[in-house]
Every structure is written in C-alpha cells, then in structure tokens.
Amino acid sequence: VRFEDFVSARLAVMTRYALMLTGDPDLAQDLVQETMVRASLQWTKVRRADAPEAYVKRMMINLFLDWQRGSWVKRVLLRETLDDSVPGPADHAADSADRDAVWAALATLPRAQRAALVLRYYEDLPDQEIADMLGCAVGTVRSHISRALAHLRTVEPAIGGTR
C-alpha cells in the first residue's frame, strides 16, 4: 500500500477519529496532519505493521496524550500555550440538547479518560486492546472509564437519568 493510497482511503476516518478525541475541528485537523506526516516519514515501518490503520491510530492517540506536555503543539504549530483541558465541541454539529449535554461533559474530562471512552464506546475495542493503544494496564483502562462515567454523572445528572 502506498502512503498516498492510504491517505485517500482513510483520511476521512482518521479525521473523524481525531474529532472524537479532541472534540474540536481545528485541533482535529492539526492532530490528523501531524499524525499523517509522521506516518509518511516512517511509512515503510507502518506498512509492515499487522494492521497499518490501527498503528496510525495508536500514533494519533500518543500524540493526543502528548499534548499535555505541550511539546509538539508548541513546536509544530507555534501556539502560545494549550491549557490542560480538552477543548469543547463545536456548536455547528450540535442538533440535540441531550448530545450537547454529553459533549459539554466530555469536554471536562482529562485526555486519557476521554481517549478511553472513545476507544470503548466509539471504536468498540475490548479493554485489552484499549490498554495496548494507551500504553497502560487493563486495570488503568477500567479505572479511567469508571472515573469518566462517574464524573459525567456528577456533572450532568440528567444524562442517562431520563431514559
């Protein structure tokens, strides 16, 4: 598979994935761009991976978690600073109050917890694979998710209570 073909076939999927992680279209584009550039630079290695797409997604997760350190964002994008919280969702995509509430609550989560939620509830990955993606133990994944859900319930008691 050539890198260009990979981009053509998977860019939309990867962009959507970045959007799940960041919750913000601008940050998502930056994240996709940086991930894809790095993938292209080591394409020989990526191509030989058992599942290239999963490999690139893992690269993206690492970059996303790395934002806490501010390293590549400052270096690559020359942004002043990024605060540690995850940016909120874009308004234009909202079409229901319920989803707004969930998104607003998601935006208050630490990145690792948010990433764990995305991997379980968007990607439907088993906990072991989530642990591999995040580079942590399965127990840590479960604690991320249970803390995240507990936090969502606290912040937005209405979520889930009405259905």
Next chain:
Amino acid sequence: MIEDDVRTALSRYDAGNIDLDRLRSRIAQESAQRRKRRGWARAGIAAAIAAMTLATAPALVNSALGLAPGTGATQGGPVNVLLLGTDKQGHSDAIILVHVNAARSKIYLYSIPRDSIVDLPDGTPGRLGDQLNGIPAWVTRHHGLNLDGVAKTDVAGLQTMVDSVGGIDVCLDRPIVSTIELPAGCQRLVGPEVSNLLMFGGGSDDNIQRVLIGLLAELKSTVTGPGQIHDVLSRARVTVTGDPLMAELVWQLRGLQPSDVVGVAQPEGVAPVPNDDVVLALRNDRMDRFVAANPDWVTRIRP
C-alpha cells in the same frame, strides 16, 4: 444508561465541514519538508558515529585505511578531529569537533552550531552548514586550531553501522513520549530505533552525542581488530582525510570510560552565534574549566 448516551453522542458527531482535500495537500507539503530535514539529522548521526570510531581507535583506522601516521598526536598537544555529516545537497547537518585534551584524560564532542552565520569566501554572510567544503578552513581559522583529521560521511549505512556493533546503549536524562516512547535511563537500541530517536526525539545535537557515547562504549567492548573497524567504516561510507593519529594515542585513550566523553553544545534558546569562550577553551586546552563554568552546555546523560 449513561454508556448509551456516550455511545450515541460519539456516533452522531460528524466531521462538519472539514476540507479533506486541503488537509491532504497540507499533509503532503509538510511531509516533504520534514523528510528533507530528516535527511540532515541522519547525516549528523552517521558523522557522529564515524567520529566516535575515529576517536576510539584511530590507529586501527589508519592502518586499515593505509594512511601514514601523522605528527600531531605524538607532540603531546590536544588532538582535534572534525566530523561532518552531509546530505545529498552537499549541506552539512552535523558539525562536531572531537577534541582530546593533551592529558589524554577526556574526549569532548563539541557541536558547532550549523546555523552559525559566518563570512563566506566571497565576503558575504551565510549559513555555516551550507558551506560544506569551507567548513574545515573556517573552523581552523575561527578557532585557531590545527585539525588532525576531517571525516565526512552521508546518510547511507547508518543503521547498518549501529547494527554492525550489535546495537548500543543510549542513556536519556528524561523520558521521550512521542511517536516513539523511551523511558529515562540507559537502554539498548538497534539501528532503526536510534534513527527514530534522532528523528523524533527532539534535541538532536544532544541525542547525537548520547548515541556517540553509547557507540564508544560498544566499540571498546566489541571491536577486536583493524579489519572489523575497516568493515564498519566502509559500510557507512566514511571518508577520512588529513593528518592521521598515532597508535600511541590509541593506547593513551584505551583506558577511558564512557563518562570521560563529554558532549558540549549550545543550550537551547541561545542564538546560533560562535561562542568565543568555547573557542578560547579549545585553543588553550582548557575545556575542563569551560565545562565547569558552563554546566548548562554539557549534555545531560542521566536523570
């Protein structure tokens, strides 16, 4: 259930009006630029490794390459070997001066800033790294040093070179969490990992020096004869010119430990101008004083 709400919220969220074509062309542009920079970084590593090889076993190199012994090393003064890593455009990515003190107790790896603005032969200012053929003369003139040798190499053979000694131990002062993840402390790396470290690890001059120090230790323990050195060098396509060093020097350096190899480079955030204190210290064989007075110039190896 709150899980269902999360699932629903995630699945319904759409990519809005992100322009994928524009994103695709930005990716292509940035990749091309970064690929060019990576070439330079690789050249730097290869040069550094070549330098280490020379500094470790110059007599073996000399005999293997059929060079006549020179006089610089036998006079008991400091020894200076310049290492240049080049890319295909003929620019120099890494400019490292390997300086052995007269007491033969320390090896200093001084990274000369490749972005230094210097006077070009035609009298106009320009970037040092773009003047490959003029670098040895500039270093000699600016530092007031006689070079005992110049080693040039290119990107080819880097991974083979590290792998040909069976990998090296690299010691990091802090963990790297990026496309690659490496913990702080000493770890065994093979060729591809070393090049990833230099491409994605940041602080490339520091990491080149760390790699060099690791390679020195490895060569000390694995290289058993001139044939092997020659093999490693020729695979890395290293060319050596200048006044070669004497077997005596090798004997004097054999007892050095990796901790006797000191990486020196401008701290980050300092403008890339040639620093007169370093120049004086090199010229007067007082790098020990310079290092003691400027701890932030010393490459940190351990946490």
